Amino acid sequence: MMDRILAAHGGELVNLVVDEARAQMLRDLSRTLPSLTLNARQLSDLELLLNGAFSPLRGFMTNADYESVLDRMQLQNGLLWPLPICLDVSEAEARSLDAGQSVALRDVEGFMLAVLHVEDIWPIDKLREAEIIYGTTDTAHPGVDALFHGTGTHYVGGTVEGVQLPLHFAFKRLRHTPHEMRALFKKLGWRRIVGFQTRNPVHRAQFEMTLRAMDRAKANLLLHPVARRAMPGDIDYYTRIRCYQAVSRYYPPNMMLLSLLPLAMRLAGPREALLHALIRKNYGCTHFIVGRDHASPGVTPDGRRFYDPEAAVQTALEHQEALGIEIVPFEEEMVYVYEEDAYMPAREVPPQSTIKTMSLEEFHRRLREGKRVPEWFSFPEVIEELQRGYPPRHKQGFTIFCTGLSGAGKSTIARILYARLLEMGGRPVTLLDGDVVRRNLSSELGFSKEHRDINVRRIGFVASEITKNRGIAICAPIAPYAATRRQIRSLIEKYGGFVEVYVATPLEVCESRDRKGLYAKARAGLIKGFTGIDDPYEPPSAPEVLIDTTELTPDEAAQEVLLYLERAGYIK
Structure with missing residues (x-):
């Protein structure tokens, strides 16, 4: 058997990067082509296709190869291949593409790396793929979570011609x-x-x-x-x-x-x-x-x-x-x-x-x-x-992410924490209150589910940058959707600590504190999609700190957060 292994080892590699003359033709052609901007995961797959690491693949899988890999761990030609290598797109992008069309594949800066010659477009059955590939549909598995929450609705398959490998600037x-x-x-x-x-x-x-x-x-x-x-x-x-x-x-x-x-x-x-x-x-x-x-x-x-x-x-x-x-x-x-x-x-x-x-x-x-x-x-x-x-926690950056209904007490707790942490000194502290961020970072956004998600993600991104640079970010948005909060946690925990504070004050208490009159307007139908009234709030399942401010003063609530930070080693 070893002779056969060594013979296979010497097999011919695929190289999908074209010569300069063809590359220039593709660059000229790209001016008239639709484009897809690839995320980091898709760029990794493209690089390994172009450089031959995924030999014998000559592009992103078509539906026939995809089904064959799922069912038999083989390509259509009978060669062993265990996992789908597919390019996912959104439903809107899928509707804009047709088989037989060519598409420019670009990085986030708009630089064209390759051209995909589309052969297939098909909807993803994510439950089936998760069960076959990962053996589970449990989103506690990071691959399943990425499939369900970070992957588009359709796959696009076809051969690829590479203009240049993705750029790397380190190592x-x-x-x-x-x-x-x-x-x-x-x-x-x-x-x-x-x-x-x-x-x-x-x-x-x-x-x-x-x-x-x-x-x-x-x-x-x-x-x-x-x-x-x-x-x-x-x-x-x-x-x-x-x-x-x-x-x-x-x-x-x-x-x-x-x-x-x-x-x-x-x-x-x-x-x-x-x-x-x-x-x-x-x-x-x-x-x-x-x-x-x-x-x-x-x-x-x-x-x-x-x-x-x-x-x-x-x-x-x-x-x-x-x-x-x-x-x-x-x-x-x-x-x-x-x-x-x-x-x-x-x-x-x-x-x-x-x-x-x-x-x-x-x-x-x-x-x-x-x-x-x-x-x-x-x-x-x-x-x-x-x-x-990775220095000790008391030298790391971290984010305090307060979430809860409007009127729960998040902003007041956040302001007290901001003052107390500045008083302690040692690290820069930034307060990212929901209303303040809306005025300064998201003034063009409305209050649809999509826009609320965009606003919370912007807060999460800014907090991740502060955490990365070993500062403290304090956030106080409503952030009603569990999936969005999970994505923000995943982003921030790459760089430091994430402390989710669920201010679980009951709805009736929040309504009784309705200083802005928002609940009354929502009850009267003057505001649509208001969290807690006609739009759901999805409570955190395992927050680091849970607070009900019904019977607590703001100082007492903030003290609970500070005690957790001390127990966890974030402050000394």
């Missing part, structure tokens, strides 16, 4: 196309290469795993981390890359290469493990490491797993021949043995030994809370980089 020397990587392996004389995918920093357990894989495969190592964040709790891109550079000095000289992969992970567990292997085959690897929980979103806050920890390994081994790359499995957890001062698989631990383990979830919690990370867990250089990027 340029660590970015390679499959053609470049294969040429580099050839130049170095590397014939056996084992690939390792990760979205986390490499700690001592992962380092030992890669060394053992190199020994098993008698191969050099391609450390090939995903450049993009896969889920909100992941370490940010720049910090992670500095961690990889720090750990690279621990590998034997001239036996490891570091390269960044611009993949948008789906976290689809066993199916995604197969895609990772196919990508590494296209990059020139002969072997690929698959370990426990590969491509899994991990454990949910309530302790649930979406995939069996060993399912990805078993699935990859079952499809090894069709993948065309040899799988190096690691089914067992790597544990630290105190007496040996070393990591090893659990089955190799000598009797009566002292074992220490720490999950990545626990590590991330310690990091974000500013708690000590044991020396046995990681390398000092890696911990130093992580602590630079």
Whole structure:
């Protein structure tokens, strides 16, 4: 079988970037073409299509290939392919397109990267896709959440002609196309290469795993981390890359290469493990490491797993021949043995030994809370980089997001918190009150559901920028819709803390405080779509702080928030 794997490894790569003459023709043509502006996830897919990492795909999947992948994990031509690579669009965009048409694909700045020759347009059955691809329709799975809340209503399929790869401005020397990587392996004389995918920093357990894989495969190592964040709790891109550079000095000289992969992970567990292997085959690897929980979103806050920890390994081994790359499995957890001062698989631990383990979830919690990370867990250089990027909570930025009905007391609580936090000093504090933001940032907006969502998202974006720069943002919009609040939390938690304060004052109390007369007008039908009257308020399911101001003074309510901030370590 190994001969067949090596033969497949040498297969021809697709390169969808056209020559300069054709590129100029496409640029000229684009002036008359409709355009689609791609988001970050779509740009990642486009880049891997253009550079050949998704070989043999020659564009975004048509409906026939999509259905075949869902039903059989195969393209129409019978080749193994585990996940859909599709371009999603909104319903309005879908209505404006026709099969046989060409469309310019642009980045957010309007730069044209490619032309899509449309062959198919079809509505997405999101429930069916979630069940087949992720094995669940639970939005606690980040891939399902992205499908349901971050994906358009239709897919557009067809071949792609590339004008230029998406631009990257950081860590340029660590970015390679499959053609470049294969040429580099050839130049170095590397014939056996084992690939390792990760979205986390490499700690001592992962380092030992890669060394053992190199020994098993008698191969050099391609450390090939995903450049993009896969889920909100992941370490940010720049910090992670500095961690990889720090750990690279621990590998034997001239036996490891570091390269960044611009993949948008789906976290689809066993199916995604197969895609990772196919990508590494296209990059020139002969072997690929698959370990426990590969491509899994991990454990949910309530302790649930979406995939069996060993399912990805078993699935990859079952499809090894069709993948065309040899799988190096690691089914067992790597544990630290105190007496040996070393990591090893659990089955190799000598009797009566002292074992220490720490999950990545626990590590991330310690990091974000500013708690000590044991020396046995990681390398000092890696911990130093992580602590630079993620200081203790009392030095991090955070957002206090007060939500509740009009008249609940949000704005008053926010103003008191603003004054108290400025009084404490140490970090800049910004108050983003709903009415003030409407006057200064959203004056052109009305009060439709769409416009209210836009206003709240603008508040969330500004708060995320303040949090990123280690300030404190205090927000006090009504923010009635749970999905919008969830999106804002996801955005802000990339950079710091998010403290949701649900001011759960009952409707009848809010109406009795109706200083502006808004409830009375809504009851009389003079205001339409008023939250709590003829438009719903969706209460938070798990806010950090819950306050009912019916019997509390504003100072007492604000004190509850400050006590939480102190308990959680945000203030000292």
